[in-house]
Amino acid sequence: EAGVVQSPRYKIIEKKQPVAFWCNPISGHNTLYWYLQNLGQGPELLIRYENEEAVDDSQLPKDRFSAERLKGVDSTLKIQPAELGDSAVYLCASSFDQGNSYNEQFFGPGTRLTVL
Amino acid sequence: GENVEQHPSTLSVQEGDSAVIKCTYSDSASNYFPWYKQELGKGPQLIIDIRSNVGEKKDQRIAVTLNKTAKHFSLHITETQPEDSAVYFCAAPLMNRDDKIIFGKGTRLHILP
Numbered sequence: 001e002a003g004v005v006q007s008p009r010y011k012i013i014e015k016k017q018p019v020a021f022w023c024n025p026i027s028g029h030n031t032l033y034w035y036l037q038n039l040g041q042g043p044e045l046l047i048r049y050e051n052e053e054a055v056d057d058s059q060l061p062k063d064r065f066s067a068e069r070l071k072g073v074d075s076t077l078k079i080q081p082a083e084l085g086d087s088a089v090y091l092c093a094s095s096f097d098q099g100n101s102y103n104e105q106f107f108g109p110g111t112r113l114t115v116l
Numbered sequence: 117g118e119n120v121e122q123h124p125s126t127l128s129v130q131e132g133d134s135a136v137i138k139c140t141y142s143d144s145a146s147n148y149f150p151w152y153k154q155e156l157g158k159g160p161q162l163i164i165d166i167r168s169n170v171g172e173k174k175d176q177r178i179a180v181t182l183n184k185t186a187k188h189f190s191l192h193i194t195e196t197q198p199e200d201s202a203v204y205f206c207a208a209p210l211m212n213r214d215d216k217i218i219f220g221k222g223t224r225l226h227i228l229p
Contacts, residue, residue: 004159042122042219043160043207050117055217091159102209105217107159 003057004108006092012114018080021111025073025094032069033105034077043091043107049075050097079113087115090109117145118210122220126133135196137223139206140188149178149189150217152205160205164191193225201227 005024013019015093030051035043046065048056051072060067064083069075079086089112093105119142129135141149147168152160166173166180166189173180179192193200206220 040222042207042221044219045216071189093159102150102165102217104150104162104165105151108162109157109159 001062003105004092004094005039006090006108006111008111009109010112010114012116013082014116015084016081017111018078019082020079020083021077021090021092021113023075023077023108024093025075026106029094029096029106030072031097031103032073032075033077033095034067035093035107037089037091037110039088046077064114084115087113089113118146118208118218119149120206120208120218120220122223124223125221126226127223128228129196131150131196131198133196135193135200135225136159136227137191137204138188138208139190139208139220140186141208142187143200143208144184144185144187144212145211146208148209149180150207152193152207152219152224154203154205156202163204164222198227198229201225212218 030113032047032049037043047060049069052069052082067077089110091110093107095103095105118206122139149164153163164175164178164180166182177194182189203222203224205222207217210216
């Protein structure tokens with residue numbers, strides 16, 4: 001079974017440029033997460049989708065970040081414009097939500113973003 | 117909100133010895149405690165989890181213990197091997213935000229030959 005796929009794996013851009021990340025979750029997983037991981041830190045949730053609905057985006061900086069999961073499968077995360085402080089690893093994860101318990105989250109390899 | 121403290125930040129143990137990583141949490145209602153392992157260039161992977169209705173869970177060389185009164189839980193790795201070298205994260209949920217897991221800052225484990 002294929003795991004969570006993310007692309008690109010690495011991205012280098014200059015500040016003020018836009019950037020987009022793509023994630024394809026494990027087939028059948030209805031919940032998708034985007035996390036930010038700074039160097040030496042644990043993942044921090046940016047946004048969580050249940051199917052195509054964003055159910056928790058409280059930590060997403062909405063002035064520059066946006067995300068979508070139009071058909072409830074794959075998802076894109078966009079930053080426009082990027083700032084130096086956005087340099088980090090962006091992780092995507094998915095899980096099969098059974099409705100009444102915590103479920104294992106399966107992580108992709110992440111996209112390492114460097115903003116110059 | 118939930119606060120998850122993890123220590124030590126770095127741990128070096130001789131191959132074959134045991135390693136222990138500890139975490140504390142602040143929300144007494146938390147009831148699910150996963151541990152994730154992250155190898156270089158990869159995303160975190162769940163290695164073991166425990167729910168609040170048990171005090172200990174074991175899976176081969178890995179075990180997790182939970183002390184709800186003290187609000188802390190620990191990861192124990194016995195007979196460590198080179199492939200155990202990685203960063204380990206504990207986590208706990210925000211109870212008013214189902215499935216929002218708060219991660220600790222991680223422990224970098226080095227297995228010395």
